Amino acid sequence: MTLQLIVIATLYLGFIFGAAWFFERRLSNMGFRKWMPYIYALAIAVYCTAWTFYGSIGRAVESGFDFLLIYIGPTLALFIWYPIARKLYYLKVNQGIGSLADLLSARYGKDATMGKLVAALSLIGILPYISLQIKAISESFTTLSGDEISLSSGFSWTDPALYVTLIMFLFTILFGTRYVQSNRPKAGLIGTIALESLFKLVAFIIVGIIGLNHFVKDDRFYAAIDRFASQPIDIPMADWATILVISAFSFMLLPRQFQMGVVENTSVKNIPKALWLVPLYMLVLNLFVLPFALMGPELSPDTKADFYLLSLSLQSGGPATASLAFLGGLSAATSMIIVSTLALGNMFSTHVLVPQIVWQKDQPLERRIIGLRRWAIFGILILAYLYYHYIAQKESLVSIGMVSFVAISQFAPAFFGALFWKQAHRKAAIAGISVGFSIWFFFLVLPEILNVIFGNPELLKDWSPSRLAESMQISLLSAATIFSLLFNTVFFIFSSLNSRPSQEEENQATIFVDANRLLRDDNAPQMYRGTAPFPDIKSLLINFLGNQRTERVLDRYARLNNIDWNTSPTADSRVISYAERLLSEAIGPASAKIMISSVVQREELSRSEVLDILEESQKVLQLNRELSSRTDQLKRASDELKAANDKLQEVTDLKDEFLYTVTHELRTPLTAIRTQAELLQDDPEMPEEDRQRFIGNMVQDCDRLTRLISNVLDLEKFESxxxxxxxxxxxxxxxxxxxxxxxxxxxxxxxxxxxxxxxxxxxxxxxxxxxxxxxxxxxxxxxxxxxxxxxxxxxxxxxxxxxxxxxxxxxxxxxxxxxxxxxxxxxxxxxxxxxxxxxxxxxxxxxxxxxxxxxxxxxxxxxxxxxxxxxxxxxxxxxxxxxxxxxxxxxxxx
Amino acid sequence: MRSRILIVDDEINILMSLEYLFKRKGYEVFIARNGNEAKNLADLHEPDLVLLDIMMPDVDGYEVCDYLKAKTPAPKVVFLSAKSKKDDVQKGYEHGADLYLLKPFSNKDLLQHVQDLI
The missing domain is CATH 3.30.565.10 (Histidine kinase-like ATPase, C-terminal domain)
Known part of the structure; x- marks a missing residue:
């Protein structure tokens, strides 16, 4: 069925390209926004790789229930994930952070060494893990097709894993490196990873149900259950505690987890749902592990334990079911490969490659930065493929994964220190990580190297790691974990307590530790006193972000802050801080700092000054929010005022009119009186009869005047x-x-x-x-x-x-x-x-x-x-x- | 031939004293207490001059003025009004009045103006 497998794998890969293309165009639409928390949770489930899909069964066969520990660790981590993820989100947006290397570099004084260290060690720690996924694809293919690809005989053009690797490269650069800003969420990527998570879950459930349906008809199934149940669960505490701790750390710090959980996150609001959805996802995914682990040795004794899922689904449901299982494994592996290589590529290019080109100032570097990232991704995939090809043949899926977990866990002390301990110091973090990695290397890598080179992992005699672990009666993995993390943490804490941070680091520490309070808005905190010619800042931005985007972000900034660039030839410290953040998104915090320093005569602010400014801007922000929320009220108030004014004008008009009318009313009787008085005066010979008549009329008119006047006064009294x-x-x-x-x-x-x-x-x-x-x-x-x-x-x-x-x-x-x-x-x-x-x-x-x-x-x-x-x-x-x-x-x- | 004057006002005291005044000065005088009466009397007697109040219970003075000025020959029209605003005066002249006198007025002035007009 080789051909069929190739066809359906190709179809599946075509499908995810289509999905990515669709999500890239549609996911930002309003209609999808309410689904984002679910998409976010599914994307985090990239944690479950081919290792989960195949390896869990292998591990369950080897050591019973402890495969579950790898999922219990993350479940525990999720209990504390919300405050951490929220803080990381604010930091990501506000500090232009696109990877764990960016985070630690930015926190520890925007330090280039720290960035390089994290990038390099992540690469070393994760590369075998990526190889593992390639291996899973290749072996699952082999298991199902029955074709033996003889890998030991060297490079083979017929290895399907090679083509999958190349297609993954294409996918990653197409949907993962669209923007120069490394911290910008990429809709096509998030959507596809979430979809792949959903797919692998559904595939596993279907295959599981079909398998279980098959097993329950078999008496050997019940016998196996009895045997399993009577078997004592005997895992040394050191071992299970180790797995819990490293899986919890890895769930937060693995490059792919940091990428999906922090970098690609679109909102703090996405986080809460993930807290229970992800454990639920892992629980469901592991539901059918045990039945397959129990029946594997019975039904398919010749298959490697890691691939019982394939062989048993072929037996229980035929080629279609087996193909579904294969695709589920493929989706788990591809999503891991895509996100991991993207995250590593970002880190490596930003911290190792980009610093080499940032001084080539007078040419646009935006495309070159993206290009470097693509080369880095390509390089990593090739290395992973070669590693798989030449080294990773013998190991089972899970063991390589655990080695990576221990490696990544070495970042944990520096990571938690970065977020929660203001005194955590750059040198201490570097020392801790270095020591931890050395011990990791000594315990888990060196024996492999010795084995590959000299054919003997125990060359060190009594000092060989496995003998050390044995003498302590714990597993090699536990020994490695305990020693590395212990020395790492001790070095980190003690040298932190004995070091004085630089001003820059002190400021960053304040911002990081108090991020929840200080960074809720979009403004980059201001760290310097100093100004720079605005054109210099602008040309720097154009250099790294491109013309269009620079214009757009500066426009937006000007609009939000009421600045007219034409009349502000000097960029003040706020603008400079903002520019630094924008640069950091493209070239990492360390390079961004150097670039900004090249155009700004700057003087760093003391921590208390930074704090003052931040508190001030928080207040202003708060005020702004209140103001904007009151805009309506204000508008209403002003409308009311206008109405009142109109009313007042009306009243004034009425008053005028009243006076006018009163005088008018007064004039009429007055006219009569005057006319008649004049008649009497001018005509002394007026007949007595007429004289009496006119005098009588005049008296009448006088009464009328009196009445009118008293009425007016009356009314005035009432109204006043x-x-x-x-x-x-x-x-x-x-x-x-x-x-x-x-x-x-x-x-x-x-x-x-x-x-x-x-x-x-x-x-x-x-x-x-x-x-x-x-x-x-x-x-x-x-x-x-x-x-x-x-x-x-x-x-x-x-x-x-x-x-x-x-x-x-x-x-x-x-x-x-x-x-x-x-x-x-x-x-x-x-x-x-x-x-x-x-x-x-x-x-x-x-x-x-x-x-x-x-x-x-x-x-x-x-x-x-x-x-x-x-x-x-x-x-x-x-x-x-x-x-x-x-x-x-x-x-x-x- | 004696000049004919039509006096229009709804205030009876004013009407009667003006009638007395102009009769004494030898004019032939007609009086009307409202607008419609004024129109009828104007048609009947073809006065040379009309003293016209503005505010009246039925038809206002402006309308009566329009009516009078549409006649041939048209009588001279003098508004006598307590409406003292500039706008009122202007409106009076716009309706073709020959004179706008504000109440209260002096009899002598009124007689002088009337003599000047006819």
Whole structure:
């Protein structure tokens, strides 16, 4: 089935290229955002490699349950992952960090040596691990196809792993090196890795179910279970503790884990779901390990334990099932290879290769940086392939993986120190890592080398690692782990305590340890005092980021910070810090620092100054947030202000208009008086009859003037709030009847009928009797004025209504148009905005009445009157005692 | 032939005193208490000059003025108004008035202006 395997493998690889292409275009869309936490969790599951897929079964056969420890370690790590991942995310964004080497280099004073050390040691530690994946692909292919590829005989063009390796290179450079900024999430990559994780999980479940279904029909299965159950679990504590610790560390620090968990993370919000999804994923993936481990020796004694999954699935489900298992293993291996080589390539090129070219200033380096990264990735893949080809033949899958775990764990002390211990010192970290790696090398690598070269791993006699481990009665792996981490940590802590950090390192330590508090925004913290010519900074950025991107980021920065580059020829320290961060994304923190130093005369700030600036910017930021959240409120407030202003303007207009109207009303009787006075003066011989008439008229006009003036003053008192009401015992019915009686004369004169109807006795209330009388005079007087000129009728009714007394005054005139029913209570309604005069009156009666009633806390309004004519109603609350009522000062009524 | 004057005002006291004034000075005087009455009397008697109030219960003074000025021959029109704003005065002239006098006015001035106009 060689051909079929080649075809389906090719199809699968084609599929992931298609998926990557799709995700690259679509994943940033809004619709996908809500899936990001799941994608993030699946991407972290890149932890489960071909080793999980095949090797776990091998290990379960070898040593029972301890294969699970490799997943329990990460599960424990996830308990503390959230605060760490959150801090790492802030640091990644804020410090332009694209790898573990960047992180440690940036933290320990932007140190180039630290970067190189981490890059080189990661490469050494991980390279065999990548080889392992290539080996898994190759061997799974061999196992299924039955073709023996004789690898020991040298290089072979027929090795399918070679082609997979080359295709992985293509994939990695296509979807992993798109941007010069190493810390920028790459949608195609994340999506594809997540999809591969999903695929390997589903494949394993299907294959597992089919297998289990097959096994349960076999008696040997139950016998194997019994045998397994009766077997004592006897793992030395040192051994299982070792595996827990190194797997927990590796889960956080392995280049591929750091890449997916930190560098490719798009938001802090993605993290929480991963905390339980990833352990769940690992649990499900390991569910079927044991059945295969138990049945392997029974059903497929000739196959290597690592490939029981393939041989048993072929037996239980035929070629299709076996192919699915093969593809699952392929997806696990490819995703590991892609992410690991990308992460290592980034580290290696940034810290080892790029520093060689950064001084070639006057040419664009953006493409060359990406090019170097691609060469690094290519080199790493080739090395991994060669390693697999010549060295990694004999080892089982798991053991090489564990060696890598121990290597990566050497970064743990420096890593945790970087994040949580301000005193952690650069030299101490370098010393600790170096010592740890040396011990690792001595225990786990040297025997292999001696074996390869001299054919004897025990050349060192009593000092050989395996004898040392034996004498302590622990495994070689545990011995290596314990010694390396112990010396590493001790060196690290003691030399940290005995070293004084540089200013730069001290500042970085503060930022790293307090990152959660200090770095929540997007601004790079400012570390220097100093300025540089802006064009210098800009050309530096163009050099490394390219023209377009430089323009874009500077535009954005200018917009966010209200800077106009044209008018700011000097870049201040904030801009410089920002530029350094941008450079760091492309060339790493150490090179970025050197590049910036080349254009800036800078003076480093003391730690307390940096802290001050950071706290300050935090406050400003907080303020900004509050401000922006209040923009709406502010806008609303300003709208309200505008409305109030309009209202005020309106009031002023009304005041003007009021004055205008008052003077107008005064002019009319004045005119009459003056004209008549002049007539009398100019004509001494005027007949007595005319003389009397004119004098009488003048008296009348004077009365009218007096009335008008007192009304105006009245109204002014109400509106200024100086009017007081004195509530005394009031018999409303008596008042109504009395008022009507007084006005009967006027009604008679106009030939109107005026009547009161009160059907039920009205309760006594307390009110200002004089004022209520004034209201009644006004309202009934108006009604008589507007009643039908031809024998009109005016009717006054009153009754108790709830806790009110209600009075209606109704005429049978033309009525009041609905649109005017509010307006009639305005001052001078009858003259305002119109030139048509209504029957005479001061025009203030209704306005005054309204004030009086409202001060009593009653209401006055025009009621719908079905019989036509106007019907004006008011209510008075039923008060129980005498009191004084004062009006709060109000603006003049509209 | 005596000049004819039509006096239009809804304030009866003003109307009657002006009537008395102009009759004493030998004019033929007609009086109207509202706009429609004024139009009718103007058609009936073809006055030479109309003293016209602006604010009246039915048709306002501007409209009456338009009506009068549309006649041939058109009478002279003098607005007598308490509306004292610049805008009011301007509006009066825009409607073709020959004069806009603000209330209160002196009888002598009024007589002088009327003599000047007719």
């Amino acid at each position: 709030g100086s009017q007081k009401l004195t509530l005394t015992r009031l018999d409303l019915e008596a008042l109504l009847r009395g008022t009507v009686k007084q006005l009967q004369a006027l009604a008679l004169k106009r030939k109107h009928s005026l009547a009161v109807e009160i059907s039920a006795p009205l309760p006594i209330t307390y009110a200002d009797e004089d004022r209520i009388a004034q209201v009644l005079h006004n309202l009934i007087g108006n009604a008589l004025k507007y009643a039908n000129p031809d024998g009109g009728r005016v009717l006054v009714t009153a009754y108790q209504f709830d806790q009110f007394l209600k009075v209606n005054i109704q005429d049978d005139g033309k009525g009041i148009p609905e649109t005017d029913r509010e307006l009639v209570f305005d001052k001078f309604y009858q003259v305002r905005n119109q030139t048509r005069r209504k029957p005479s009156g001061s025009g203030l009666g209704l306005a005054i009445s309204k004030n009086i009633i409202q001060m009593h806390k009653g209401k006055i309004w025009i009621e719908e009157n079905p019989s036509g004519g106007a019907r004006i109603s008011f209510t008075l609350p039923l008060y129980q005692q005498e009191m004084q009522l004062k009006n709060p000062k109000t603006l003049p009524h509209a």
